[in-house]
Amino acid sequence: MSDGTLSPKKILMGALTAAVFAALLAAFIFPMFFMLSTSFKTLREANITPPSLIPSEFHPENYAAAWRRMNFPHYLLNSVFITVCTIAGQLLVCVPCAYAFAKKQFRFKNILFALVLFDLVVPAQAVFLSYYLIESRLGWIDTYRGLVVPFAYSAYTIFFLTQGFKTVPDEILDAARMDGSSEIQIIALIMAPIAKPVIIAATLFTFAYKWNDYFWTSILTTSEAVRTIPMAIQNLMPTDHTIREWHIIMSGNVMLFAPMFVIYILAGKYIKESFTYRGGR
């Protein structure tokens, strides 16, 4: 289509396109770049005006300080443990449930499905106080089970898996039954492998949700014992009105940022899918 000549209109369009790209990239890359840059500065350099874009000298020891003062390993272990348990719990609880709703006919199915999807309608954040009361009556505050068991059920995961499982042909399951499979075999060896993309997407979504969760962790815990890394950065914030050590805080923030960021780089396609699947019905 291009005839090689550059009309003024084309130059203007080109410049405009470049400007929009520059603006978008600046708005989203610059904050992250500035965070990284600050994390290597000294306290003095972090607080000067005008701010420097590149640190005049690099201080990687900021990370060691943040690591120590945040008690990072403790939170990291909690995060890994709680996230893994939640994902395992969701697979155990939601996969059979979604299988039943997708592939079985039974009485009260629609009512039960509506009940199970209750959470999609009622935002749990609004009634978290009752949540807290129930957990404290059970003695689950500040325990791993308090942060795992209620989250083994997710209306979103069930809905999403049910939609995915419906696309698996009934005949394949019938064939498996005629091959003498038990229900466990049908779920684990036939349904799950065939619907693997759906399960991966749901798992990644749960991972991102649980790994980043701040709200529930802050409500259902009162001490450091079972808290996860989103809570760790508080240890770097001064409790009184002393000056904030932004260089250390930014080091800590890079450490918070890094695991999800790396996973996003590695599995970005699946993560994006897991988020868009919510839209495609």
Added chain:
Amino acid sequence: MPGPHRIKNYGRHGRGDYRPAINSEKRIDAAESMISLKGLKKTYPNGFTAIDNLNLDIQDGSFTVLVGPSGCGKTTFLRMIAGCEECTEGEIFIRGRNITKKAPGDRGVAMVFQNYALYPHMTVEKNISFGLKNYGYGREEIRAILRDVLELVGLLDYAKSKPSSLSGGQRQRVALARAISKSPEVFLMDEPLSNLDARLRVQMRGELIRIHQKIGSTTIYITHDQVEAMTMGDCIAVMNEGAIMQCGSPDEVYNNPANIFTARFIGDPGMNIVAWRDGVSLGFRSSKALLQRPSQFAGLTLNAAVRTREHLGEVYRYTLATARGEEIEIRNDYLLETGRHLAIYIRGENLYAFGADSGRIPTAGLVDDAEI
């Protein structure tokens, strides 16, 4: 005794000692027919009755074709035998044992599905061995069976392929091999050829018959295509609206239809039926319609007008309308103009009579010289 394990007859190892746990049941009465269905009924939760009071006996080693229009309940019927669908009423016996309440895997039946229903994530080999493992076969036995069945269907080279890399015909063969591998007492086939193109269908038809003759297991085959039924079955059961209309050899259902439905459904084209008198209808095959009155004629004379003409190559296919507006079809190599009025003649011995309940009644002496 014709055992269910004919697979050993062609098997290279020739062992008859492996057998699915499913066959360990006591046999109550070995003299009975292979499959016997008593008062079968299926009503869906929405109130639709797909099958009502169905009774059928199927002989050991037979190739029974269940044929009927789509929606007549034949797939439901097959799934009930397979155990994929619960029976609302009635009982199913295989070789005298009541299997009505048994799980699909414990019935000694294997099924070939219309859309193959292969496990898409498993190789051909795994597809077949998955069920065998469930039945407790050892590794060596599985290997031997795999080799036998893959050789039988000609897919030895594809053992490690995934179904997605196979053609439709090959997938159907894998599904067949998977069913054969379990050496079931009964094969169930649900329109297994309907997803194949026309040429492949004819080829697979022959292959299915060859395999059936080789292993000799009782087979129930479902189709809506009466040509398939006529060419494949040694016993044909015609089904309509959840009931068996007639059951017999291909010859019998074609030449001796028990009712109007069977007469119309079997044969290409189906039988022409015209109303006569007192609720009695007369039927005849289009090939038996004569355009000239033969000498010494005793039978039916039918006045009609040519409505449409199609060139089929060797002959023309005409639809004619009788004076009462009933449509009949004849095939002839005479060229007739549309709109032309003519009389056609059917000899008495080629006529079939059906009573008011659409059941067959004797023709003898009924129609010596009738005219419509």
Added chain:
Amino acid sequence: MNESPRVAGNIIRRMEMRFVNPILKSPYALILPALAICVCFSVIPALMAFRNSFFSVDYVAGVDRFAGMANYRSIFTDGAFIQVFRNTVVFTFFSAAFGIPLAVLTAVFLNSNSPLCNFTQGVVFTPHVISFVSVSTLWTFMMDPQFGILNYALGLLGIRPLMWLLGENTSLPSIIIVSVWKTLGYNVLIVVSALQTIPREVYESAMLDRSGPVRTFFHITLPMISPFFVFLITTCVAQTLNTFDLVRLMTGGGPKNSSNLMVYWIYETGYLHFQVGKAMAGAVIFLFFVGAVSLLNFALTSRRAYYQ
């Protein structure tokens, strides 16, 4: 081959088929765990909130008695609740009003398969996978009134420095900016996937009809992605209505409740100040409000939506 593992396997399998499988065959058994957790941690909490909103509850003093409408009266005489409610509406409205059009424009701009577009899409989406804690910390740093880079940038443009999170008039707009920044990538992703459902032939015939880019955008693109707006607006509104992390981490609702939102108010009242009944009354009103908004939202958008 060793036979013993096979025998053991067969025994386990037989036990499974005998004792476990008959139970799991029932669909009710399969949904039971999910249903149990759902009832305990979703249905009961909602009912409890409703019940407690009519009770005077104090767990420290052991008080739990019927209080009628007292809780509801107290939140309406409390100026803070009205203000927080208004803040929540403003916050949600402006987050959507800026966020969604911006997302549509960005998506239309980035809807091509060039590497630069894909890269930019990936970059814009990044904040969405990062936790609110990280994002809040980062923006709190940039919005620091004294040393923050945003005030420095404004200075370069000759604008007087702002108080950002610490100013009564700027705290709510500040968290709106952060909220839009964090969710833009997700909204863009949804719109891009919507744009990809439009067949190319439609654009080609629009071109044959001599439709310019602007006309095409308003008369072809927008109507054809409108079904997705129901979803987009619903999720956007649901997310922003339930905002807690940003308030908790960036402003603590201050100064003087100027950036306080409903969920944080419930947290403050019930969790920090132990006024359970009052907090639950607020929660119930909030729940009805959320329900009404999603119904309204659905009714308005689906009426105008284009369907095949």
